[in-house]
Amino acid sequence: MKDFTKEYFTMTESDAIEYAKRHLDFFQEDAELTCKEIGDGNLNYVFKVVDSKTNKSVIIKQAGPIARISDEFKLSPDRNRIESEILKLQYKLAPGYVPEVYKYDPIMNCCAMEDLSDHEMMRGALIKHKKFPLFADHISTFLVNTLLLTSDVVMEHKEKKALVKSFINPELCEISEDLVFTEPFYDCPRNDVTPGTGDFVKETIWDDEALKLETAKIKFEFMTNAQSLVHGDLHTGSVFIKEDSTKVFDPEFAFYGPAGYDIGNVIANLTFAYANALFTIENDVERQDYVAYLTNTIKDIIDLFNEKFSKAWDEHATEFVAKYKGFKEYYLGTVLRDTAAIAGHELIRRIIGLAHVKDITVISDEKARVLAEKICLTVGKTFILNRENMKTGDNFIDVLKSAEEQFLMEAK
Ligand code: SR1
Ligand code: MG
Numbered sequence: 166m167k168d169f170t171k172e173y174f175t176m177t178e179s180d181a182i183e184y185a186k187r188h189l190d191f192f193q194e195d196a197e198l199t200c201k202e203i204g205d206g207n208l209n210y211v212f213k214v215v216d217s218k219t220n221k222s223v224i225i226k227q228a229g230p231i232a233r234i235s236d237e238f239k240l241s242p243d244r245n246r247i248e249s250e251i252l253k254l255q256y257k258l259a260p261g262y263v264p265e266v267y268k269y270d271p272i273m274n275c276c277a278m279e280d281l282s283d284h285e286m287m288r289g290a291l292i293k294h295k296k297f298p299l300f301a302d303h304i305s306t307f308l309v310n311t312l313l314l315t316s317d318v319v320m321e322h323k324e325k326k327a328l329v330k331s332f333i334n335p336e337l338c339e340i341s342e343d344l345v346f347t348e349p350f351y352d353c354p355r356n357d358v359t360p361g362t363g364d365f366v367k368e369t370i371w372d373d374e375a376l377k378l379e380t381a382k383i384k385f386e387f388m389t390n391a392q393s394l395v396h397g398d399l400h401t402g403s404v405f406i407k408e409d410s411t412k413v414f415d416p417e418f419a420f421y422g423p424a425g426y427d428i429g430n431v432i433a434n435l436t437f438a439y440a441n442a443l444f445t446i447e448n449d450v451e452r453q454d455y456v457a458y459l460t461n462t463i464k465d466i467i468d469l470f471n472e473k474f475s476k477a478w479d480e481h482a483t484e485f486v487a488k489y490k491g492f493k494e495y496y497l498g499t500v501l502r503d504t505a506a507i508a509g510h511e512l513i514r515r516i517i518g519l520a521h522v523k524d525i526t527v528i529s530d531e532k533a534r535v536l537a538e539k540i541c542l543t544v545g546k547t548f549i550l551n552r553e554n555m556k557t558g559d560n561f562i563d564v565l566k567s568a569e570e571q572f573l574m575e576a577k
């Protein structure tokens with residue numbers, strides 16, 4: 166029998182059953198447990214353990230020592246502590262929008278949490294062109310609560326600094342520094358560019374010195390602006406969703422960084438869904454309807470974020486200078502600027518860099534996929550260069566519509 170209390174090892178499905186029986190106070194003595202490893206992310210092992218008698222289930226998530234996507238990434242399994250701790254904190258800050266964590270185990274570097282099998286992964290659902298009319302309301306509340314309430318605007322500054330220290334996440338931040346901010350902007354061997362998009366990437370991204378200068382400024386913002394406790398990887402694969410419920414999970418990239426990092430990732434990943442819809446829905450009426458749904462969702466997220474942030478600031482700000490006339494507007498303006506900058510980076514890095522998104526890779530027609538990629542790159546570049554002017558939902562949508570128009574015209 167394996168000992169889970171002495172030394173870390175990576176678990177198999179049968180180990181996870183043993184672990185659940187002996188170390189989780191969750192199932193009854195006579196439970197008949199089955200287990201399946203269901204992880205499809207880039208880094209971890211996710212075991213779903215089910216009692217076939219009662220259908221009761223739990224998720225055990227274990228951090229492995231190397232990334233699944235590539236053994237070039239050696240990662241401390243301590244990221245599981247970061248993930249467990251931030252999930253517990255966000256569960257309090259944004260009740261209803263985060264799964265419940267039952268246990269964190271620092272020896273096995275795993276945590277046990279609520280099984281959300283009645284939800285589906287949002288990216289997959291969007292690729293199936295499903296609609297979630299409550300998402301904009303849910304995610305904007307999640308973003309305002311987790312980002313504003315962990316900032317110096319609201320928190321006692323020494324307590325906030327203690328959190329900054331506890332969420333120092335150097336290895337996972339290094340992945341983002343490389344994959345999001347550095348590698349997509351030069352001909353890095355780790356990039357993975359669709360052949361038909363190659364010339365466009367060279368001309369419009371790699372050879373554009375003005376763009377590269379802006380990406381350098383934004384990278385340093387990412388590394389030095391300890392503004393809010395961010396999720397750090399809030400793409401649509403980090404959201405479980407159903408009609409009336411949204412749950413944000415997988416925050417192992419969490420650290421104190423610019424608040425716009427999370428909002429920008431949400432906007433960019435909805436833009437990938439938008440590009441997918443443009444090129445995969447054949448029926449004109451259905452396509453226009455779904456594109457309109459995504460357009461409104463993106464617009465609503467920005468506008469609701471603005472509205473709720475402003476209200477939450479008035480209710481919760483404790484910092485003395487937060488009440489100075491004009492400071493809230495200035496601060497919110499910088500968050501939106503960073504949102505556009507990060508949305509731009511996410512849009513570019515998922516097309517050029519190592520880690521792609523299914524919304525785009527599932528577009529089977531090569532010509533259509535290249536067009537979708539060019540739209541994403543153009544929107545991303547415009548977000549970065551025009552970030553100071555991006556303040557409302559309409560500002561974001563205008564950039565999207567004009568890139569779409571440009572490339573659909575060219576395609577005709
Ligand atoms: C090596 S990990 C590649 C990507 O997967 C994660 O979800 C992050 O987005 C990271 O950049
Ligand atoms: Mg992940």
